[in-house]
Amino acid sequence: MEFGSTEGTPRGLFTCELCELTTPFTYYGQKPPNTRAIVLLEECYVMKDPFCPEKEKFLVLGSTCSLCHKTVCVGADCSLFYTKRFCLRCVREHLDQFPPPIQAELMKKKPTGKTPGLASS
């Protein structure tokens, strides 16, 4: 019990289906533990922020794409949040529905060389 509270017991491994980033997560949902005031607007894979000494600080690792339901990390090369989570593949497919700033952003980014390559391997 003590163990869990200090070290954070992993509930499983989170793996991004696009970039394969893998890391253990300690909570899945919208209400990270020990954070009274915080509500997430989507169901997320969460861990204690490993780069922060306070134990109630959390880090969102990723969530599920609202369209294709792939598990994706929050990295800018894999997904974006715009009222909902979209993996970048789905964003590209439906780019026309996104507002211009996002369109411009993705144009600049171009099809990133790394991400799809890693995903297919």
Next chain:
Amino acid sequence: MMESDRRRDSRTWDWDSSQCRAQLDEVFFRPHDYIQTGSLEHKEFWSFFDRFQRFKGKRDMSLSKGSDEVKDGNQESKSRKKASVDLGLPKDYDARYRINVSVCTRDVEERLGVSERRRQTSSGPGKEEVATCRLTLLHFLDFCQRQSFCKLAKLRREQKSLPIFQYRDRIVELVRTHPVVVVAGDTGCGKSTQVPQYLLSSGFSHIACTQPRRIACISLAKRVSFESLNQYGSKVGYQIRFETTRTPATKLLFLTEGLLLRQIQQDAELGQYQVLIVDEVHERHLHCDFLLGVLRSLLRLRQDLRLVLMSATINIKLFSAYFDEAPVLQVPGRLFPIQVIYQPIPPEEQPSRSEKLDPRPYLRVLQGIDQRYPIEERGDLLLFLSGVAEISTIQDACQTYATHTRRWIILPLHSTLSLAQQDKVFDIAPPGVRKCIISTNIAETSVTIDGVRFVVDSGKVKEMSFDPKAKMQRLQEFWISRASSEQRKGRAGRTGPGVCYRLYAESDYEAFAPYPVPEIHRVALDSLVLQMKSMGLGDPRSFVFIDPPPAASIQTALTYLKEQGALDGHAELTSIGRLLSQLPVDVVIGKMLVLGSVFSLVEPVLTVAAALSVQSPYLRSAQHNPDCATARQPLYSNQGDPFTLLNTFNTWVQVKAERGGGSRKWCRRRGIEEQRLYEMVNLRRQFKELLKSHGLLAAEQGATCWRDRQQRRQRLGERKKLHQLKRDHDLQEGNRRKVLRLEEGEEGVGSSGSEGEEEGRERRGKDGAGQSVDIQEVKFKLRHNVTELQEAAGASRDLSSRQQALLKLVLCRGLYPQLALPDEHNATRKDSEQIFHTRNKQGVVIHPTSVFASDPEVLHVPEQEPRETGPEKGESSRHQLLAFVTLLETNKPYVTNCARVPALQALLLVASSVDTNADCTRVVVDGWLELTLSDAEAALRSISSALTLRDDWERLLQAQLRNSATGPAAPAVSHKDLGKLSEGLVRFLLYTEAASTLLNKVSYGLRRLGGLESQNLYVGPQQVPGLPDAPALNPLFPGIKAEPHPVKGGLRVTGFFTYNCLSDSKDMYSECLRTFWSCPHCDLYMPLTPLERMHHEATCRPAGELQPKEEPEDGKAASSSSSSSSLTRVYHCDVCDKDLTLTSTEILKHKRQHL
């Protein structure tokens, strides 16, 4: 009315006012909120707020210009989406939609009616302000998330890019299926950081990973806990001599090889670990080789144990074969290409043996780099030399060049530099300037410096070896091995392509030995053999080492340990030996501790033992600085270096108690490396705890110090504050590399710079961190109770001359047989030409760091000797010897850490072999020192008292040790007995017993025996002229049977004393000659032979004093005496015609009746 109020509010609202911000803090950053007022994040939020508002301001401006365009685009996209699914996205873009977090703060709670309606106070944030703050907070949270996630992603990317990453599954699989696995990979493959993590994350737990160096344990534990996302937890920890971060939650522990061995000593099966990783096995350190041997046999006991050996790709077969052909996984390294240039030194620039190094070949390389590589191409130079003297020669020459060109900063690197100076090699050179680091082989493995592009390799190394014949360590220069050569070269290719200049020919390289000589083949094995004995590993000669040391080396160690009393005649541990094996120090230092604990000298002995076990705190570089020398003067003791160290430590503790962190300055003034004093204080405490746990030291009444509740609370509060300071320091650590000044090297050359430099460093530190925390001081205060220490230091500060004499004796007995005799002609020589002789090595000199190097006169025999008592030339009562800690040969054989002791007294009390002629006027100690006493009465008196004192001392020591073996109970030795003994010893050292004539007035000659003389020293067994009187055969001391010495002849009276065995006895009758003598303790007055007198003195004690018969020697006593007392024997009196059971003195008395 409300309207106008509001307007006035917003007009008075000022985002920059701290009051206004504080009002928002009450809405958003309450104590139970995610971010609290006053926290680090809170501060960061407000600085983010400023940036964010500025950014928004700019964007709004540019947006208003191009707003039409955006609208057009929007319409266009709307028209295009016909066929696809409607995602239901909001039509107008707002950055807020990109944030997946929402925060419930006071304003929201109020809106939801949790509390009463917003109070309309005259001032306070309006709706708008709250909204602005709220939006910024959301962006801030999003920003923080992104920041941390980027860190995580980068970490994972770097892990993936390491060469070893591809072998991850293979490694885990091999460890699952094999008891032993060898992972071989070169620099940069990532094995040290990754392999433990792979095992950890695939479900292994209780993993220990050993490192040859403490510093590596700390840095690896830090890195691995960061990489395994446990930076602030304790899943990954380290444990070194005085520090540990281990908790019950620790699953992966980095520790030193030596420490793991100690743990095995405590728990032979090592049940606490499931996996052992032994890193850097190719370095072949003594402890590592031994550890492998121990683990090899442990594997047979523990089928479930997993062992992973990690090595560079050097000699891998050796390790695999040693562990029954264990599987080897070879991982390529990650080094950039390195160009090798052979530039052998031309013959005219080769230094001859005695000369200084010629700097020209080295300067040519610097010039070459300046010519060939544009200054914009960064990259530093690392130059490998064999030793400190060489470094300073080349440093001087390079510095001249650097001052001239202003393109180089020259920095030396070796272990005797202050830590601050060592640390400089990690700082950054300013643009247009390169660092030139001139280093010993410390930079080959122990210290890794990034940014090195050029390496210059002299091909030489100085290595310690042990000469068992002279019992001397030797620091000699050798060619390096091919493996070292490659390692040095590799240092140029860590961060980019590099160049390695080898100052030898390719053919030389081909002729190098493939690997360095393993440590086990080079050093004294005393401690190793002792440890093996205590671990019950049987005969060290038959232990299966990976690369067995020469049998002679083990034999030397066994003999030495027997001499030291740690092993008995059957090479089994004695009780003192068992204790010594628990102490992590040299045998001689351990002996000191044990001996000191018997007397009430614990505090000073603890300090001295600790001081002699760490590097000297006195910086060599400050020695020629006149200011330092003056400031040091009051600390020096002409009794010897251990006393100087004792003074230094005690004064430092005093300074610490009075001025806390001010001690740093105090040390700097005196050219003292404070780190060494911190090490001493830690070591001292460890010794104390060890002595306590072995019952040699009564558990302290320490509780009384804090009995006051108030005081205790205060201390607790203080500790809390200190812990916070330490945490803050740890957080700030890293990324603190400073930019070097061009002048950096210039001040450092040779000597005096250290003060100014460090002063400068501190200033810079202050600029950087706001306030500079002396982390060592914080750690010190956390670990030690200054008041307690101060008391202890006080106790050993003003030693009386009696205590000092006793302390010296303890040192001397501890250090024995490390004694040196001043040469008889020293008085006529220059200070720098004083020479000394040890038993096995003639012509040694005192190391320049010793107090005696600058003040050798105190060792000379005074000229003005009373002629009338000492008729023979060279006789004196003031002969002295040097007891020393190490004998090390560099260019000359040096003795270091010396103390002076009175020769006759010290020898009689500590030597393991004392031989005399019939009237004891000629004494030969250990077969090499001859003492001649012209006064036969004084001679006999001295020897007789020495015998008695040693007997008492031994008995008390044994009783104490027996007690420690059975566990700390009541003290086995009464204070009274101890007091009597120390009284006796002091009197022997300083005065004589009864006659009120000073023993140090006993004049004697002292000289070293020549080779031929020591060969024909003894009469030998065949020449014993029939056995003398019957009483002589009687045991003189309980448990020891006096019998003819099998080799020397004469009569072995005690373990160390053989009577009348010297071959040059002037007369045959002295031993039968009776002289009238009166016993100071009883009323006996009668003519006695020398032996009879000794015998009487040994058994006759003043009433009330300990009587020898009370403490029979264990084991031996039973065999030597069949009757009630070992001292009595059956005596047949011819006059009475009766068999009487009497002691020999009683027999004498009985005989007298009939006269």
